[in-house]
Amino acid sequence: xxxxxxxxxxxxxxxxxxxxxxxxxxxxxxxxxxxxxxxxxxxxxxxxxxxxxxxxxxxxxxxxxxxxxxxxxxxxxxxxxxxxxxxxxxxxxxxxxxxxxxxxxxxxxxxxxxxxxxxxxxxxxxxxxxxxxxxxxxxxxxxxxxxxxxxxxxxxxxxxxxxxxxxxxxxxxxxxxxxxxxxxxxxxxxxxxxxxxxxxxxxxxxxxxxxxxxxxxxxxxxxxxxxxxxxxxxxxxxxxxxxxxxxxxxxxxxxxxxxxxxxxxxxxxxxxxxxxxxxxxxxxxxxxxxxxxxxxxxxxxxxxxxxxxxxxxxxxxxxxxxxxxxxxxxxxxxxxxxxxxxxxxxxxxxxxxxxxxxxxxxxxxxxxxxxxxxxxxxxxxxxxxxxxxxxxxxxxxxxxxxxxxxxxxxxxxxxxxxxxxxxxxxxxxxxxxxxxxxxxxxxxxxxxxxxxxxxxxxxxxxxxxxxxxxxxxxxxx
Numbered sequence: 001x002x003x004x005x006x007x008x009x010x011x012x013x014x015x016x017x018x019x020x021x022x023x024x025x026x027x028x029x030x031x032x033x034x035x036x037x038x039x040x041x042x043x044x045x046x047x048x049x050x051x052x053x054x055x056x057x058x059x060x061x062x063x064x065x066x067x068x069x070x071x072x073x074x075x076x077x078x079x080x081x082x083x084x085x086x087x088x089x090x091x092x093x094x095x096x097x098x099x100x101x102x103x104x105x106x107x108x109x110x111x112x113x114x115x116x117x118x119x120x121x122x123x124x125x126x127x128x129x130x131x132x133x134x135x136x137x138x139x140x141x142x143x144x145x146x147x148x149x150x151x152x153x154x155x156x157x158x159x160x161x162x163x164x165x166x167x168x169x170x171x172x173x174x175x176x177x178x179x180x181x182x183x184x185x186x187x188x189x190x191x192x193x194x195x196x197x198x199x200x201x202x203x204x205x206x207x208x209x210x211x212x213x214x215x216x217x218x219x220x221x222x223x224x225x226x227x228x229x230x231x232x233x234x235x236x237x238x239x240x241x242x243x244x245x246x247x248x249x250x251x252x253x254x255x256x257x258x259x260x261x262x263x264x265x266x267x268x269x270x271x272x273x274x275x276x277x278x279x280x281x282x283x284x285x286x287x288x289x290x291x292x293x294x295x296x297x298x299x300x301x302x303x304x305x306x307x308x309x310x311x312x313x314x315x316x317x318x319x320x321x322x323x324x325x326x327x328x329x330x331x332x333x334x335x336x337x338x339x340x341x342x343x344x345x346x347x348x349x350x351x352x353x354x355x356x357x358x359x360x361x362x363x364x365x366x367x368x369x370x371x372x373x374x375x376x377x378x379x380x381x382x383x384x385x386x387x388x389x390x391x392x393x394x395x396x397x398x399x400x401x402x403x404x405x406x407x408x409x410x411x412x413x414x415x416x417x418x419x420x421x422x423x424x425x426x427x428x429x430x431x432x433x434x435x436x437x438x439x440x441x442x443x444x445x446x447x448x449x450x451x452x453x454x455x456x457x458x459x460x461x462x463x464x465x466x467x468x469x470x471x472x473x474x475x476x477x
Contacts, residue, residue, distance in 0.1 A: 006034075006290065006291075006293050006294075007293070007294050007295065008032045008033060008034040008293065008295050009026075009031045009032040009033065009295060009296050009297070009462065010026055010031055010032070010033045010034070010295055010296065010297045010298070010299060010458055010462075011033075011034050011035075011036060011284075011285045011293050011295045011297075011298050011299070012026075012033060012034070012035045012036070012298075012299045012301050013036050013277045013280065013285060013298065013299070013300050013301060013302055013310070014035075014036075014037060014044065014300065014301035014302035014303075014306070014436075015035050015036075015037035015039075015042040015043070015044070015259070015263065015271055015273065015301075016042075016043060016044030016045070016046065016259065016301060016302070016303075016436065016447065017043070017044070017046060017258060017259050017262065017444060017447045017448055017451070018301045018435045018436045018437065018447040018448065018450050018451035018454075019035055019299065019301025019302075019435070019451060020035065020042065020075075020259055020262035020263055020266070020271075020451070021069075021073050021262065021447075021448045021451030021452055021455075022299055022301060022435055022451035022452065022454050022455040022458075023035050023262075023266055023270060023271075023455075024073065024074040024075050024262065024265070024266065025074070025451070025452055025455035025456070025459075026455050026458060026459070027266060027267055027270065028074060029455075029459055031458075031459065031462065033270055034270065034272065034293065034295075035266070035270055035271045035272065036272055036275040036276075036277055036285065036287060036293070037271065037272065037273045037274070037275065038274070038275065038276040038277070039273060039274070040273050040274050041256075041273060042259045042260060042262075042263045042271060042273065043255070043256050043258075043259035043260065044259070044302075044303065045058065045059050045061075045303070045409065045412065046059070046061070046255040046256060046258060046259050046444070047255065047256055048253075048254030048255050048256035048257075049405060049407070051404055051405060052364070052404075053363070053364035053367075054326070054328065054362065054363050054364070054367075054369055054404055055253060055254040055361065055362040055363075055369075056254075056324075056326045056362075056369075056371070056404060056405050056407070057254055057255040057324065057371065057407075058255070058324065058407045058409060059255070059322055059324060059407070059409055059412050059413075060255070060322075060324050060371055060373060061255065061413075061443070061444055062222060062223060062248050062249070062250070062339075063081060063248070063249050063250065063251065063444055063445075064242045064243065064245075064246040064247065064248055064249065064445075065081060065083065065246035065247045065249055066242045066243075066245040066246025066247075067242065067246070067443075067444065067445040067448075068445075069444075069445050069448035069449050069452070070445075070448075072452075073262070073448050073452070074265065075261055075262045075264075075265030075266070076258070076261055076262065078261055079251060079252075079257065079258060079261055080251070080252035080253075080257075081249040081250070081251060081252070082249055082250050082251075082252050082358050082359040083247040083248065083249040083337075083358070084247065084248045084249060084250075084337055084338060084339045084353070084358055085098075085101075085336055085337045085338045085339075086098075086100075086101040086102055086247065087099055087100035087101030087102075088100055088218075088219060088222075088248070088338065088339045088340070088341050089335055089338040089339065089340045089341070090166070090167070090214065090215060090218065090340075090341050090343050091340060091341065091342050091343060091344065091392075091393050092166045092167070092214055092343040092344055093166070093344065094392075095167075096335070096340075097166065097167030098167075098338075099167065099171075099172070099175055099215050100175065100179060100215070100219070100243065100244075166210060166214040166215075166343065171210070171211065171214070174208065174211060175211060175215055178207065178211070179240070179243075179244040180244070182237065182240050182241050182244050183241060183244035183245045185241070187238070187241070190234060190237045190238060190241065191234055191422070193233065193234065193237065194233075195232055195233055195234055195418045195419060195420070196233045196418060197229060197230050197231070197232070197233065197417070197418060198220065198226075198229040198230070198231045198232070198233045198235075198236035199212070199217075199228070199229030199230070200233075201233035201236070202216060202229070202233075202236075212229075213343065214343045215343070216229075216240070217229055217343070218341035218342060218343050218350065218351065219240075219243065219341060220236055220239060220240075221341070221350045221351065221375060222339065222341060222350065222351040222373070223239045223242075223243065223443075224236065224239055224320075224413070224416070224442065224443075225320035225322055225350075225373075225375055225412065225413040225442075226320060226375075226415070226416075227345070227350060227375055227376075230415070230417050231415070231416045231417065231420075232416050232417060232418040232419070232420035233418070234418075234420065234422065235416040235420055235422070235441055235442075238441060239441075239443070242445070248339055249358075250355065250358055250359050251359075252359050252361055253359070253361050253362075254361075254362060258444070274289070275287050275288075275289050275290060276288045276289065277310060279310065280298050280300065280310050280311070280432070281298070281431075281432075282297070282298065282429065282430065282431030282432045283295060283296065283298075283431060284298070285298055296431065296462055297431045297432070297433065297458050297461065297462060298431065298432055298433070299433045299434070299435060299454055299455075299458060300432075300433070300434045300435070300436075301434075301435050301436060301451065301454075302436065303411065303436060303438070304316045304317055304411075304414060304436065304438040305411060307434055307436070307438075311428070311432075311434070314428075314434070316438075317414040317415055317416075317438055318414075318415040318417070319410065319411040319412060319413060319414055319415060320375065320376075320412060320413045320414075320415055321375070321376060321377065321378075321408070321409065321410050321411070321412060322373060322374070322375060322408075322409050322412035322413060323373070323374040323375075323378045323382065323406065323407065323408040323409070324371060324372070324373055324374075324406075324407045325371070325372045325374065325382065325383065325386045325403070325405075325406050325407075326369065326370070326371050326372075326403070326404040326405045326406075326407075327369075327370045327371075327372070327387075327390075327398070327401040327402060327403055327404065328363065328367050328368060328369055328370070328401065328402045328404055329367070329368050329370065329398075329400065329401045329402070330366060330367060330368070331368075331396075332354050332356070332357065332368030332370070333354055333368075333370070333394035333395075333396055335353075335354060335357075335394065336354070336357055337353075337354070337357040337358045338353065339351060339353050340352050340353060340393060340394075342389075342393060346389075346392070347385065347386075347388065347389025347392065347393075348374045348378065348379055348382070348385050348386060348389055349372045349373065349374060349386055349389045349390060349393065350373050350374065350375045351372070351373050352370065352371065352372035352373070352390060352393060352394075353370070353371060354368055354369070354370050355369050355370070355371045356368050356369040369404075370390070370401070372386055372390060374386065378408060382406060383403050383406065387399070387401065413437075413442045414437060414438040414442045415442070416441065416442055422440065422441065424438075424439040424440070425439075426439055426450060426453045426454040426457050427454075427457040427461070430461050431461070433454045433457055433458055434454065435447075435450040435451045435453065435454035436450055437450065439453075439454075440453070
């Protein structure tokens with residue numbers, strides 16, 4: 001038998017960061033909101049597994065201190081960001097060189113000082129004259145964040161293996177100038193550029209092939225999970241702008257810290273886990289556990305596949321598969337808190353880091369946590385292939401490293417191939433809305449921003465003030 005009917009102004013299906021961000025916006029406007037999550041914890045793909053004192057992210061998405069939604073989203077005042085070392089460390093032809101770091105004393109690579117707390121970011125002036133875009137920078141508000149040696153979809157040169165070793169003074173100067181230009185370019189101008197696959201656009205703009213293959217390609221592989229540079233050039237430009245304007249970082253305590261903070265900051269009784277929606281309409285959500293929830297509006301905040309199951313006909317994008325392999329050792333590599341990229345592409349690992357050097361809370365005392373990301377279809381012997389590749393990248397034996405977990409996510413990051421609509425509608429029709437990183441950019445910033453866009457659309461349609469008093473939700477038997 002179905003449970004009795006319960007009512008709320010808005011029912012949000014899905015407790016990922018997009019749905020939770022929307023819930024904050026709605027509840028702060030006085031709209032009674034219920035968030036239903038099929039899993040037994042919030043966060044969706046931003047989940048963290050705990051094993052023997054280690055905190056292991058399932059996907060390990062990178063954040064940037066330049067994401068304004070991290071300081072504009074209610075409930076994230078307590079989030080602590082742990083920054084990587086400035087720039088990135090690039091492995092090319094058996095050697096390391098640092099790229100993309102700001103010049104001494106500051107610069108385009110990030111602010112000075114400890115960029116490790118969102119409350120510090122919140123103290124910065126907020127832009128009031130220009131609304132946010134899907135990439136999180138001031139601009140026009142939208143209407144509506146592989147296997148070894150994969151073949152490139154776009155043009156590819158000999159890359160860093162031609163001429164002098166990558167990382168020379170000329171290379172650094174050329175890269176620094178390119179990053180400074182993109183950091184200073186208004187978002188409107190970036191979005192007005194002709195749209196091409198990122199690899200073709202970078203070559204068409206005259207960026208040297210060695211810079212593309214030796215830095216931009218591995219960086220976008222880390223930021224957008226796209227080593228083939230098939231992403232829309234506009235989305236790639238926004239990702240590069242975010243990198244050039246801030247510092248890459250991780251949330252302290254694991255990826256789950258962000259959604260858990262959002263959930264805890266909502267009014268008690270707002271979020272209900274273990275409740276699976278089976279059908280939706282403009283005025284109700286039917287669940288397997290509690291029957292029908294009647295409401296004035298429904299917001300789908302699930303991943304694209306789950307949303308399409310509830311709304312047949314909703315477009316589902318392609319996805320970039322991601323596999324994260326976690327190792328531990330008592331003798332950490334000497335790379336410190338750097339994000340290490342592979343420009344040679346001679347193994348399955350796209351990027352890796354000793355994440356316990358970035359965020360010590362992710363590993364018990366005396367142990368190091370090394371997390372490595374494989375893009376595309378993983379090799380059959382993934383642990384052996386990853387260990388061999390990491391030995392070359394870090395220049396040390398990995399034979400005694402202990403494997404903690406291998407997390408494979410087939411639908412990890414929505415692809416953003418051209419033509420790509422950065423302003424996908426969040427309002428399907430009056431009373432039915434959708435949000436998530438598949439509606440904006442495929443980043444945490446994009447997910448948060450899409451939640452805010454959807455909440456704004458809901459509020460515009462509902463008008464001011466709540467219409468129902470929410471009844472308490474009983475515990476499912």
